[in-house]
Amino acid sequence: MLDDNLRASRQTAHDRPDLQISFEFFPPKTDVMEEKFWDTVHRLAPLKPRFVSVTYGAGGSTRERTLRMVRRIKAETGVDAAAHLTCVGASRAEVDDVVRGYREAGINRIVAVRGDPPEGVGKPFVPHPEGYRNAIELVEGIRRIGDFDISVSAYPERHPQSPDWNNEIDNLKRKIDAGATRALTQMFFSNSDYLRYLDRARAAGITAPIVPGIQPIHSFRQIASFAARCGTAIPGWLAERFDGLDNDPETHALVAAAVAAEQVTELVDEGVTEFHIYTHNRSPLALALGRILGRRHEVAAVDAA
Incomplete structure (x- = not known):
């Protein structure tokens, strides 16, 4: 017979009904991309995520599209939707107007991040002369306007511009104390980085949920390039798994599914109950993770006659 510890370690995510998931999308830029976006949204909505979020381009470049997508998601699927908001390239008055627009549209969830400059990830951030200087001030500003559910960012491997772990x-x-509800982490591929980060946060008295951001690897080359720009490490074992698969999409997809499944099941075994999945507007791997985490599509019964 299995002893209790071994039996517990083999407990599946499906056996734990309290697991929560959320999904992140970005606003499509073309009609073809928009068609794919809505196909992905409608395929993932039946998994009943806690919410889905739509990102906000650098300098507010997708402000109107983000609001349009969030409103339509909520109207068509019934899934709660969160709009991203940054403080890049806008005055406080302009940002506050956007927040009021979200409130008037019935959007009560916001993902508040400082944001990257239009030049891209890793470039120096220069606040607008009349704008919010950082995410802390942004959260404070949102809180002054309304009772929003606010998510902020967290960095298991430390933000590239952060001088040390204490900072x-x-x-x-300070973001949580300013009124944030939870933190969503940057992507990471070593669970130990997330668990150490969680320990540091709890030791500092932070009790708010710190939800791991899971990045399914749709394209290892693209994800590795983005990881290099944002300071996320690619472990050697991970690079080895995808080595030589650039021109073998079927095997690449199988390896990606296995990697993502390993990551989330290990975190479930560590007691993690919430996951934020970066979809890149693609559904297959996100659907697979939803199933692994115990979510099922509602399938209509087939008439045997």
């Missing part, structure tokens, strides 16, 4: 964790604490 990193203090910045997270």
Whole structure:
């Protein structure tokens, strides 16, 4: 017979009904991309995520599209939707107007991030002369306007511009103390990085949920390139798994599914009950993770006659 510890370690995510998932999308830029976007949204909505979020382009470049997508998601699927908001390239008055627009549209969830400059990830951030200087001030500003559910960012491997871990964790604490509801982490591929980050945060008195951001690897080359720009490490074992698969999409997809499944099941075994999945507007791997986490599509019964 299995002993209790071994039996517990083999407990599946499906056996734990309290698991929560959310999905992240970005606003499509073309009609073809928009068609794919809505196909993905409608395929993932039946998994009943806690919410889905739509990102906000650098300098507010997708402000109107983000609001349009969020409103339509909520209207068509019934899934709660969150709009991203940054403080890049806009005055406080302009940002506050966007927040009021979200409120008037019935959007009560916001993902508040400082944001990257239009030049791209890793470039120096320069606040607008009349704008919010950072995510802490942004959260405070949102809270002054309304009772929003606010998510902020967290960095298990430390933000590239953060000088040390004390500063990193203090910045997270100040965002939570300013009124944030939860933190959503940057992608990571070593679960130990997330677990150490969680320990640091709890030791600092942060009790808000810190939800791991899971990045399914749709294209290893693209994800590795983005990881290099945002300071996320690609472990050697992960690179080896995808080595030589650039021109073998079927095997690439199978390996990607296995990697993502390993990551989330290990975190479930560590007691994690919430996951935020970066979809890149694609559904297959996100659907697979939803199933692994115990979510099922509602399938209509087939008439045997």
